[in-house]
Amino acid sequence: MKKSIEKHAARFDEAASEYDDDSSEEYRACANLVIEHAAPDADEVVLDLGTGTGAIALALAPDAERVVGRDISEGMMEEAASKAADQGIDNVEFGHGTFREPEYDGTVSVVTSNFAMHHLSDEEKREAISVIGGLGPQRFVLGDVMFFGEPNPDEPFYSPEVDDPATVGFLADALTDAGFSLTAVERVHEQVGVLVAERGHSRDETDAQ
Numbered sequence: 001m002k003k004s005i006e007k008h009a010a011r012f013d014e015a016a017s018e019y020d021d022d023s024s025e026e027y028r029a030c031a032n033l034v035i036e037h038a039a040p041d042a043d044e045v046v047l048d049l050g051t052g053t054g055a056i057a058l059a060l061a062p063d064a065e066r067v068v069g070r071d072i073s074e075g076m077m078e079e080a081a082s083k084a085a086d087q088g089i090d091n092v093e094f095g096h097g098t099f100r101e102p103e104y105d106g107t108v109s110v111v112t113s114n115f116a117m118h119h120l121s122d123e124e125k126r127e128a129i130s131v132i133g134g135l136g137p138q139r140f141v142l143g144d145v146m147f148f149g150e151p152n153p154d155e156p157f158y159s160p161e162v163d164d165p166a167t168v169g170f171l172a173d174a175l176t177d178a179g180f181s182l183t184a185v186e187r188v189h190e191q192v193g194v195l196v197a198e199r200g201h202s203r204d205e206t207d208a209q
C-alpha cells in the first residue's frame with residue numbers, strides 16, 4: 001500500500017460528497033458488470049468490500065436478502081447510508097472493515113468489490129483474496145483497475161503515487177490459490193476489468209454439463 005489506511009481514508013472522506021458526480025465511462029461499465037455478475041438470489045447475503053458510497057451495495061440490495069458494505073472511510077459510508085435512506089432500502093448495513101480484516105463473521109454467498117482493491121500492494125491483495133476465500137462465498141466478483149498488458153503510466157485509470165494495480169495474471173493466480181475457479185474475465189479497457197471467481201465450479205464440471 002503506497003499510503004497508509006488512515007491516509008486513504010482521509011483522502012476518501014474529503015472526496016465523499018462529490019464522489020458520485022465524477023465517474024468515467026469505464027468506471028460505470030465496470031460497476032455495471034460487477035452488478036450483473038454478482039446477481040444474488042433473494043436468499044443470499046452479499047458482502048461489498050471497499051463499498052464507498054454504495055454504488056454496488058445499493059444496486060444489489062433489492063435482489064439480495066441483505067447486503068453488508070465495508071469500507072475504511074466514514075465519509076464515503078455516510079453518503080452510502082444517506083442514499084439508502086433516500087431510496088427506502090433497509091436491507092443494507094455499512095460499517096468499518098478492511099479487505100484484510102472485513103469485520104464480518106456471518107454467512108456470505110457473494111463477495112463483490114469495485115474499484116477499490118488496487119489501493120493494496122500485490123502481497124496485500126493476495127492476503128485479502130485469501131481472507132475473502134476463507135469467508136466461504138460461492139462467488140467473488142472483482143471489478144478494478146488491473147493490467148491486461150504492459151501498463152501505460154500516462155493512462156488515466158490509476159495514479160502511481162497512490163494506486164498499485166495488479167496484472168490480471170497475478171489476480172487470477174491469487175484467486176486460484178484461494179480456492180476459486182476463474183469463470184469469467186471481462187476486459188473493459190486495457191487497465192480496467194472484472195474477474196468472476198467461483199467455488200466448486202471447475203472446468204471439468206462445466207464441460208460435463
Ligand SMILES: C[S@@+](CC[C@H](N)C(=O)[O-])C[C@H]1O[C@@H](n2cnc3c(N)ncnc32)[C@H](O)[C@@H]1O
Pocket residue numbers: 005008009012031049050051052053054055056070071072073076097098099100113114115116119120
Ligand atoms: C474508488 S472508491 C470505490 C467505491 C465503490 N466500490 C464504487 O464502486 O464506487 C474506493 C473505496 O475503497 C475504499 N478503500 C481503500 N482502501 C481500502 C481498504 N484497505 N479496505 C477497505 N476499503 C478500502 C476507499 O475508502 C473508497 O471508499
